[in-house]
Amino acid sequence: MQINWPEDFGFISKIHPDGVRVSSDVIASYASSIADLLKTQGVKPGERVALWLTDGPDKIAAVLGCWMTGAVFCVLPSFAGNTKTERSQARIQGVFSVLDPKLLLQSAGSELPPEAYGNVSSVTLGGHLTSPAETTDIRPKLAERNADDLAFIQFTSGSTGGKAKGAEVRFRQLEANLEALAKRTELSAKDHMVSWAPMYHDMGLMAVLLAFRAGADLTLMETDHFVRRPSAWLEAISKCKGTVTTAPPTALKLLTRRRAVDVDLSSLRYAWIGGEAVFPKVASEFEDAYAQAGLARGVIQPTYGMAETVVGISCGVPGTEWITRNGVISCGKTLDGMEVQIQSGDGAALPDGTEGKIMTRGASVIDGYLGLERFEKGSWYDTGDLGFLDDGYLFVTGRMKDLLKRGAESYPASLVEAIAEMALELRTGRVAAFANFRADLGKEEIVLLVESRAWDDSQTRVVASAVLGELGLQVDVIRPAKGGRLPRTSSGKIMRQMTAKQYLEGTI
Amino acid sequence: MTGETETWTADRVIQIMRDLAREDDLPNHLVTGEITGKDTVETLGIDSLGGAYLIERLEDTTGVQMPDDFLDLTDDIDRIAARLTDLIKSAGST
Numbered sequence: 150m151q152i153n154w155p156e157d158f159g160f161i162s163k164i165h166p167d168g169v170r171v172s173s174d175v176i177a178s179y180a181s182s183i184a185d186l187l188k189t190q191g192v193k194p195g196e197r198v199a200l201w202l203t204d205g206p207d208k209i210a211a212v213l214g215c216w217m218t219g220a221v222f223c224v225l226p227s228f229a230g231n232t233k234t235e236r237s238q239a240r241i242q243g244v245f246s247v248l249d250p251k252l253l254l255q256s257a258g259s260e261l262p263p264e265a266y267g268n269v270s271s272v273t274l275g276g277h278l279t280s281p282a283e284t285t286d287i288r289p290k291l292a293e294r295n296a297d298d299l300a301f302i303q304f305t306s307g308s309t310g311g312k313a314k315g316a317e318v319r320f321r322q323l324e325a326n327l328e329a330l331a332k333r334t335e336l337s338a339k340d341h342m343v344s345w346a347p348m349y350h351d352m353g354l355m356a357v358l359l360a361f362r363a364g365a366d367l368t369l370m371e372t373d374h375f376v377r378r379p380s381a382w383l384e385a386i387s388k389c390k391g392t393v394t395t396a397p398p399t400a401l402k403l404l405t406r407r408r409a410v411d412v413d414l415s416s417l418r419y420a421w422i423g424g425e426a427v428f429p430k431v432a433s434e435f436e437d438a439y440a441q442a443g444l445a446r447g448v449i450q451p452t453y454g455m456a457e458t459v460v461g462i463s464c465g466v467p468g469t470e471w472i473t474r475n476g477v478i479s480c481g482k483t484l485d486g487m488e489v490q491i492q493s494g495d496g497a498a499l500p501d502g503t504e505g506k507i508m509t510r511g512a513s514v515i516d517g518y519l520g521l522e523r524f525e526k527g528s529w530y531d532t533g534d535l536g537f538l539d540d541g542y543l544f545v546t547g548r549m550k551d552l553l554k555r556g557a558e559s560y561p562a563s564l565v566e567a568i569a570e571m572a573l574e575l576r577t578g579r580v581a582a583f584a585n586f587r588a589d590l591g592k593e594e595i596v597l598l599v600e601s602r603a604w605d606d607s608q609t610r611v612v613a614s615a616v617l618g619e620l621g622l623q624v625d626v627i628r629p630a631k632g633g634r635l636p637r638t639s640s641g642k643i644m645r646q647m648t649a650k651q652y653l654e655g656t657i
Numbered sequence: 658m659t660g661e662t663e664t665w666t667a668d669r670v671i672q673i674m675r676d677l678a679r680e681d682d683l684p685n686h687l688v689t690g691e692i693t694g695k696d697t698v699e700t701l702g703i704d705s706l707g708g709a710y711l712i713e714r715l716e717d718t719t720g721v722q723m724p725d726d727f728l729d730l731t732d733d734i735d736r737i738a739a740r741l742t743d744l745i746k747s748a749g750s751t
Contacts, residue, residue, distance in 0.1 A: 376705050377725040377726065378725045379709060399706060403706070403709055403713075406710065406713050407709065407712070407716070555704070555706065556706050587681075590681050592681070606691055609686040609690060610686070610690065610700065610701070610702070612702075613686060613702025614699065614700045614701075616702070617699055617702045617703070617704055618699065621704055621705070623683075623684060623702055623703060623704035623706065624684060624702060625685055626684075626685045627684070
């Protein structure tokens with residue numbers, strides 16, 4: 150893994166709202182200490198290390214420390230900390246069962262509930278950064294990793310046969326995606342990346358790794374800090390003259406409404422927007438809102454990708470304005486080394502302008518999920534999304550996979566349904582949850598329809614509260630299906646896509 | 658907008674929640690569903706993103722900037738109204 154080391158790193162958090170700079174020598178020294186710790190703990194090359202660390206120097210050093218020893222890191226998903234119910238406990242236990250880590254590294258003061266990780270050995274890091282006695286160049290150690298070695302495991306929200314899905318990312322796939330993204334975004338050592346995106350998310354992790362790749366300066370903000378005070382993100386860009394950033398469209402929408410004041414965004418040249426559906430309304434309203442703050446047209450760049458392709462499949466060229474077709478925003482052209490084809494239901498390639506399944510293949514597509522099925526080498530990977538191509542530009546129009554997205558977090562529809570069914574004491578298969586793309590609102594509307602002939606407000610409240618309590622997810626619409634019935638297959642299974650279609654038509 | 662003697666009631670907060678639900682930023686069931694001062698943000702099904710919209714609207718309505726830790730999802734609406742009143746008082750006295 151080739152690293153172009155930045156001079157220093159900036160960290161912004163609740164306890165350091167104005168940010169602190171930590172020299173790369175200190176981070177390198179700390180990474181070496183963590184590498185030594187892993188060896189002491191018996192972690193061998195290829196073994197996995199789970200990371201449950203607060204956003205900051207510890208996490209960066211741990212990522213590097215793992216790679217120095219040849220260990221494969223996994224930044225645990227946010228739901229790991231939620232063991233309120235048996236179902237949420239089972240969910241994180243499922244992750245640990247698949248990951249089977251040799252060691253868990255945690256931050257002092259924000260440890261995981263013990264029931265989440267069971268018998269896995271755990272070490273708590275104290276975050277004691279000290280200036281090193283001598284400069285440690287960790288790059289030679291990092292360069293020892295082979296292209297086919299696993300770099301990290303990234304858990305997606307889905308599961309197969311009840312098994313958690315951890316995307317296996319190898320160094321060759323990571324390098325391919327980093328190179329393609331750096332080339333497309335013209336990222337260089339002159340850039341300054343500002344990111345608050347969580348590192349368990351592909352966008353957040355790649356924001357960090359892209360900066361490493363290019364030798365760009367890096368300012369990381371705790372995700373919680375952004376959640377508490379969203380304007381802090383734009384203030385950070387303004388203060389450190391950030392040139393590159395990443396965020397989901399939800400953040401743009403929020404900051405269009407809750408406007409940051411006295412910020413200068415004239416330094417920003419590329420904002421990589423993704424993680425959920427991007428709507429033209431959201432992008433254009435944000436551009437209008439911050440035009441006077443110096444935000445130039447051609448900075449906001451809708452992108453498309455997923456953990457199964459490391460992160461990126463397509464994105465725009467710096468300085469070029471996004472375009473729309475039929476009210477759908479473009480996510481740019483396919484990255485170097487990647488291909489996209491739009492296919493019909495029976496696998497036939499469709500011509501430009503025709504909506505179908507988005508299929509992809511190329512150098513960044515992973516080989517498979519940890520402990521689960523392998524993808525056939527060189528074959529098309531079904532993204533589960535719908536869209537069309539036009540003159541090489543990709544337009545994403547909808548989703549076939551049963552996933553709900555809000556604020557770039559993904560939630561399996563089946564899990565939301567199970568929570569609702571339990572809250573209402575219904576039998577399995579009486580609820581359908583789906584996302585409804587609302588271009589007029591600039592968001593994915595999350596809808597939950599229930600098979601029930603007797604319904605009152607209290608049931609809506611019970612479901613809303615249960616889903617929020619267990620997943621932290623706000624459901625936009627909760628109501629009974631008209632006529633009390635949901636469409637089903639001949640075998641009695643709920644047809645989510647058909648339900649969503651009928652909901653759009655107003656017939657259910 | 659602001660005033661040293663302005664008192665916020667749960668009903669005013671609820672009205673703002675209903676407006677936001679009508680604009681599709683908060684759950685649809687809050688447009689007409691029963692809400693009382695004893696309901697918490699969490700039991701109403703509002704997440705942190707919805708909470709951010711609520712804070713934005715409260716700031717816009719009161720003209721007072723809310724502290725970062727203003728909204729706890731376990732707070733009930735009576736408490737939110739009381740904290741708003743206190744904040745407006747302190748803003749008016751400074």
